Amino acid sequence: MRLGVIMLVHTALHRAEAVIRRWTAADCPVVVHVDKATPREEVERFTAALADLGEMVSFARRHRCEWGTWGLVAATQDAAEQMLLKHRDVGHVYLASGSCLPLRPVEELKAYLAARPEADFIESATTADVPWTVGGLSDERFTLRFPFSWKRRRKLFDGYVNFQRRIGFRRRIPAGIVPHMGSQWWCLSRRTLSAILTDPLRLVHDRYFRRVWIPDESYFQTLVRLYSTNVESRSLTLSKFDFQGKPHIFYDDHLELLRRSDCFVARKIWPHADLLYETFLGPLPAKEAEPNPGKIDRVFAKAVERRTRGRPGLYMQSRFPNAGWENGVTSARYCVFEGLDELFEDFAPWLARLSGAKVHGHLFAPEGAEFEGGQAHVAGALSAAPGLRDRNPRMFLTNLIWNARGERQCFSFGPADNQAISWDIAKDPSADISVVSGAWAVSLFRSGAPFEVIRARAARLQKLEADHIAALRSPYAKAAVKVWTMAEFVEAPMEVLQHAAEAAAPQAGTGRLTEVPKMADLAGFGRFLQQLKNEGMHPHLMGDYPVDPAPLGKRRSVRKPYLVR
Amino acid sequence: MGFRQAYRLRLRRKRWRLRALRKRRELTSVVDRTGAIRRSDLLVCSTFRNENLRLPHFLDYYRQMGIGHFIMVDNGSTDGGLEYLSEQPDVSLWTTGASYKRARFGMDWLNWLLMRHGPGHWCLTVDPDELFVFPFCDTRPLRALTDWLDAGSIKSLSAMLLDMYPKGGESARPYQRGDDPLQIACWFDSGNYTIERNHKLGNLWIQGGPRARTFFPEEPYHAPALNKIPLVKWDRSCIYDNSTHALLPRGLNAVFDEWGGEKASGLLLHTKFLGTFAAKAAEEMARGQHYAASREYRAYATGGETAEPDLWCPWSETYINWRQLEILGLMSKGNWA
Numbered sequence: 026m027r028l029g030v031i032m033l034v035h036t037a038l039h040r041a042e043a044v045i046r047r048w049t050a051a052d053c054p055v056v057v058h059v060d061k062a063t064p065r066e067e068v069e070r071f072t073a074a075l076a077d078l079g080e081m082v083s084f085a086r087r088h089r090c091e092w093g094t095w096g097l098v099a100a101t102q103d104a105a106e107q108m109l110l111k112h113r114d115v116g117h118v119y120l121a122s123g124s125c126l127p128l129r130p131v132e133e134l135k136a137y138l139a140a141r142p143e144a145d146f147i148e149s150a151t152t153a154d155v156p157w158t159v160g161g162l163s164d165e166r167f168t169l170r171f172p173f174s175w176k177r178r179r180k181l182f183d184g185y186v187n188f189q190r191r192i193g194f195r196r197r198i199p200a201g202i203v204p205h206m207g208s209q210w211w212c213l214s215r216r217t218l219s220a221i222l223t224d225p226l227r228l229v230h231d232r233y234f235r236r237v238w239i240p241d242e243s244y245f246q247t248l249v250r251l252y253s254t255n256v257e258s259r260s261l262t263l264s265k266f267d268f269q270g271k272p273h274i275f276y277d278d279h280l281e282l283l284r285r286s287d288c289f290v291a292r293k294i295w296p297h298a299d300l301l302y303e304t305f306l307g308p309l310p311a312k313e314a315e316p317n318p319g320k321i322d323r324v325f326a327k328a329v330e331r332r333t334r335g336r337p338g339l340y341m342q343s344r345f346p347n348a349g350w351e352n353g354v355t356s357a358r359y360c361v362f363e364g365l366d367e368l369f370e371d372f373a374p375w376l377a378r379l380s381g382a383k384v385h386g387h388l389f390a391p392e393g394a395e396f397e398g399g400q401a402h403v404a405g406a407l408s409a410a411p412g413l414r415d416r417n418p419r420m421f422l423t424n425l426i427w428n429a430r431g432e433r434q435c436f437s438f439g440p441a442d443n444q445a446i447s448w449d450i451a452k453d454p455s456a457d458i459s460v461v462s463g464a465w466a467v468s469l470f471r472s473g474a475p476f477e478v479i480r481a482r483a484a485r486l487q488k489l490e491a492d493h494i495a496a497l498r499s500p501y502a503k504a505a506v507k508v509w510t511m512a513e514f515v516e517a518p519m520e521v522l523q524h525a526a527e528a529a530a531p532q533a534g535t536g537r538l539t540e541v542p543k544m545a546d547l548a549g550f551g552r553f554l555q556q557l558k559n560e561g562m563h564p565h566l567m568g569d570y571p572v573d574p575a576p577l578g579k580r581r582s583v584r585k586p587y588l589v590r
Numbered sequence: 591m592g593f594r595q596a597y598r599l600r601l602r603r604k605r606w607r608l609r610a611l612r613k614r615r616e617l618t619s620v621v622d623r624t625g626a627i628r629r630s631d632l633l634v635c636s637t638f639r640n641e642n643l644r645l646p647h648f649l650d651y652y653r654q655m656g657i658g659h660f661i662m663v664d665n666g667s668t669d670g671g672l673e674y675l676s677e678q679p680d681v682s683l684w685t686t687g688a689s690y691k692r693a694r695f696g697m698d699w700l701n702w703l704l705m706r707h708g709p710g711h712w713c714l715t716v717d718p719d720e721l722f723v724f725p726f727c728d729t730r731p732l733r734a735l736t737d738w739l740d741a742g743s744i745k746s747l748s749a750m751l752l753d754m755y756p757k758g759g760e761s762a763r764p765y766q767r768g769d770d771p772l773q774i775a776c777w778f779d780s781g782n783y784t785i786e787r788n789h790k791l792g793n794l795w796i797q798g799g800p801r802a803r804t805f806f807p808e809e810p811y812h813a814p815a816l817n818k819i820p821l822v823k824w825d826r827s828c829i830y831d832n833s834t835h836a837l838l839p840r841g842l843n844a845v846f847d848e849w850g851g852e853k854a855s856g857l858l859l860h861t862k863f864l865g866t867f868a869a870k871a872a873e874e875m876a877r878g879q880h881y882a883a884s885r886e887y888r889a890y891a892t893g894g895e896t897a898e899p900d901l902w903c904p905w906s907e908t909y910i911n912w913r914q915l916e917i918l919g920l921m922s923k924g925n926w927a
Binding site: 277278332335340350352401406413417420428 | 734780783847
């Protein structure tokens with residue numbers, strides 16, 4: 026038995042001609058369907074060029090094949106009938122397009138089919154079970170009417186679909202038919218194909234499918250289920266589709282991928298891919314392998330994912346998501362420490378030593394970003410200049426995290442800093458925020474500034490921090506937040522440090538800290554807070570900080586001085 | 591978008607068209623070979639002034655990419671660039687002595703020529719110091735990209751301006767005519783760009799890079815805009831609104847994805863800083879023909895007191911290829927594979 030090929034062509038006819046010669050050289054008769062829209066001179070040149078092949082090539086009645094319309098099915102039907110009638114010895118019929126290219130010697134395909142004489146290779150799945158649909162139409166492509174072109178009259182198309190939905194219109198599906206769909210490129214056995222074409226009910230089927238949307242993906246795929254005894258639900262043509270249902274195109278640089286795929290035929294090949302045509306239409310090494318498109322699948326699946334999901338935390342010229350659609354506000358986890366650097370004198374170097382993370386100072390300090398090591402720039406040539414940073418603080422942060430991919434970033438934040446990112450970090454699921462509230466007062470306490478100045482400043486900072494903590498505790502907050510008051514901190518400072526260490530280096534485990542930074546001297550701090558209270562400025566963010574710092578003293582278990590009068 | 595705004599944008603588009611029609615009188619044809627343009631040709635459109643030094647490489651670079659015809663406007667060159675271009679077989683050349691500024695920085699002239707010769711073609715509008723880079727540009731010609739865009743009914747492609755600079759002052763190595771400028775200006779900033787949306791025209795406003803970092807740290811709002819949409823399937827209705835930063839109708843500016851995905855995009859490698867720059871800045875400042883009272887050039891002249899500003903910093907990246915730029919997140923393959 027021979028293998029017959031139906032080829033649907035519309036452009037790049039010189040490439041189609043070369044491929045036809047490939048098929049016929051391997052004793053495969055070809056029936057060609059040329060789109061009715063192809064200019065006459067081109068068709069004439071094409072037919073004249075193929076004249077020397079004689080009986081091996083014939084031309085089917087021409088139809089206008091617009092994407093998603095019946096024309097493609099009608100063209101296939103006519104060509105298939107012609108094939109079955111003209112070539113009685115054809116056992117399998119392969120449907121290919123003008124941009125298909127055989128990747129392996131045709132003999133191997135013939136042997137493969139000869140070993141499976143009954144098999145029908147056609148992708149065929151019920152709509153309910155696959156997510157292939159494009160444009161939100163799955164079942165509905167079988168139950169609505171589609172008189173308007175999707176390509177040229179999109180608004181009318183959508184409007185009419187919505188109208189039918191609203192009035193509850195449903196077409197009746199002919200009895201005995203269960204809609205299936207799948208890739209339009211198939212290879213059917215003579216028995217199945219002629220059963221479909223000579224069915225007494227063909228008129229009913231044709232009338233129904235004529236108004237189905239994209240019938241070329243469902244006509245044969247559905248009817249094959251009625252007649253075939255051996256459906257292999259996969260296509261022998263390697264053909265990948267992107268998220269909009271458009272086929273991916275192969276170029277010269279896909280040569281190795283295609284070679285290793287061991288597929289029989291691939292589509293669609295870019296007409297100017299000289300190297301691909303040269304290679305695969307030249308002599309090919311013989312191989313005995315099952316088609317294995319896995320690697321190509323991965324490449325294209327990645328491309329679709331990049332187009333639909335993108336890289337989390339990246340903002341650039343062609344990816345600028347609306348709020349809430351970022352798929353991760355920033356690209357990696359990072360830590361924010363609020364107040365800890367006030368309470369420990371060498372907090373940043375200690376944390377850097379312990380965790381190996383990049384520990385910056387106050388990135389949003391009014392004088393400019395305090396990058397690790399006092400640098401003027403960090404990765405990505407991100408500048409510390411306050412003007413540039415405050416131009417867009419949110420992008421300053423997302424840039425910083427993006428540029429340092431693979432290295433955990435930590436920084437300090439406080440009420441004296443630019444508060445513009447307060448909500449951004451609160452809503453960022455990759456932020457890990459540890460706060461000792463009220464700790465900003467420590468530097469005021471030690472500043473020795475006039476009390477009037479301190480009082481005004483304390484009132485302002487308290488207000489800012491209260492707002493910030495409200496953001497962290499709002500229902501919109503997605504960051505991992507831990508807040509201690511100053512009072513809670515002096516009760517158990519080690520707990521806070523332990524938490525900070527684990528946040529900065531989660532992989533290091535929860536071992537006990539072997540080295541701790543030096544804590545600021547808080548003697549008299551309670552008194553200082555009481556003084557603020559006495560002035561009418563109640564520092565509420567510190568919690569119930571004891572006027573007498575007894576807990577600290579106890580913890581250190583230093584002996585009290587012993588006085589003898 | 592409401593009806594009022596839609597209509598206002600329509601009027602704006604008409605206004606630029608009329609302006610382009612009016613400004614066509616300033617152009618004098620030097621060589622018109624546009625009759626040789628074939629239907630499938632890709633076109634490059636450009637204005638230039640005293641760029642003779644760069645022109646040979648510029649032509650080579652784009653010819654290799656598969657450009658079929660160059661549409662060039664000379665604005666009073668005195669360095670022989672005009673004569674050089676007029677001898678090239680694939681160049682159509684116009685010249686004008688009129689004000690660059692009053693032609694909206696050359697855009698009116700180019701809009702006219704695009705209206706005239708662009709419809710139906712993919713047109714790449716770039717300056718002579720801008721080298722277009724797109725995904726797979728080392729293995730596929732530009733036609734592969736435009737065919738792919740056509741297949742997806744995509745009409746325009748974004749290509750942000752990426753400022754390239756040499757290390758250690760510009761005159762460290764002099765640029766020779768015909769050389770690849772990227773041999774000298776091979777450094778760039780990879781991650782200090784800020785992006786905002788322009789809701790009126792639907793495009794993005796991108797700033798940052800070495801120029802913002804060095805010359806505009808105090809007034810970053812005045813730093814040059816880097817967003818560009820240079821590659822467009824030209825249609826009768828198209829018009830460039832504001833340099834190549836934005837187009838009308840504004841659907842052409844939707845070159846970015848708003849729902850988390852990435853669309854395909856390229857980059858324009860901007861090789862302005864080549865050692866010839868200091869002299870140029872002085873000249874351009876004197877002419878006062880550039881955007882916003884030549885603020886940019888003034889900033890250069892004062893910013894780099896030494897007259898040769900060094901844009902290099904320890905975190906500058908060396909240019910390797912488009913894949914590097916893609917990994918850094920400056921451009922994207924989108925779903926092209």
